[in-house]
Amino acid sequence: MGKQQYLVEVFISLKEVVNDPQGLAIRDGLHNLxxxxxxxVRAGKYLQVSVNAxxxxxxxxxxxxxxxxxxANTVIEEYRITVAxxxxx
Amino acid sequence: MGKQQYLVEVFISLKEVVNDPQGLAIRDGLHNLxxxxxxxVRAGKYLQVSVNAxxxxxxxxxxxxxxxxxxANTVIEEYRITVAxxxxx
Numbered sequence: 001m002g003k004q005q006y007l008v009e010v011f012i013s014l015k016e017v018v019n020d021p022q023g024l025a026i027r028d029g030l031h032n033l034x035x036x037x038x039x040x041v042r043a044g045k046y047l048q049v050s051v052n053a054x055x056x057x058x059x060x061x062x063x064x065x066x067x068x069x070x071x072a073n074t075v076i077e078e079y080r081i082t083v084a085x086x087x088x089x
Numbered sequence: 090m091g092k093q094q095y096l097v098e099v100f101i102s103l104k105e106v107v108n109d110p111q112g113l114a115i116r117d118g119l120h121n122l123x124x125x126x127x128x129x130v131r132a133g134k135y136l137q138v139s140v141n142a143x144x145x146x147x148x149x150x151x152x153x154x155x156x157x158x159x160x161a162n163t164v165i166e167e168y169r170i171t172v173a174x175x176x177x178x
Contacts, residue, residue: 005128011135026136026160035155039094039139046100046135047115050128066124071115 003052004085006059010071011080013044018076047071056083092141093174095148099160100169102133107165136160145172 014020022043030038049066053059060083072079103109111132119127138155142148149172161168 003126013135013137023136029159030155033155033158035151037092037141037151038155039141041139042137044135044137046102046133047112048102048131048133050130052126052128062124062126066119066122066127069122070118 003054006051006053006056007084008049008051008059008063009082009084010047010049010063010067011044011082012047012067012072012077013042013079015076015078044077056085059083092143095140095142095145096173097138097140097148097152098171098173099136099138099152099156100133100171101136101156101161101166102131102168104165104167133166145174148172 014023020042023041026043027038027041030041049063051059051063053062060081063081063083067079067081068074103112109131112130115132116127116130119130138152140148140152142151149170152170152172153168156168156170157163
């Protein structure tokens, strides 16, 4: 019955079809600095969430609910979740 | 001698010792929505960079240079880089 703390990583990025002005600005900045090998940049968010859950699957599922309700704007963004074990509590 | 395009993922997060008000705000928002199992949130950036390079090692090394000069503020942030193969060009 004990719950464990899981370190959940969330990667949120704009959908392919959505314009990404921030990514374009970063790409131009890299070009100005001489990094001509860069073809494109997409900018997104990276969240590390500490979640107490009974299993990795539960941690994953609850985090997906968090993404759908708060963390991501699913109209224009998509997200990926990975769960890593951490110290038992 | 041909160059390939690599999809490089960059994860930028605040160092452990640095305050993260954005992460705290997200955590409080999750608590208000009933996600009481969340102990903490750290907010960071996630970048997908398309890099032309002769090898995965070169793509990794050049992206580290980009992080040090533009993408990350190494005084308060740390970064992690992963390189994934992609279609040959």
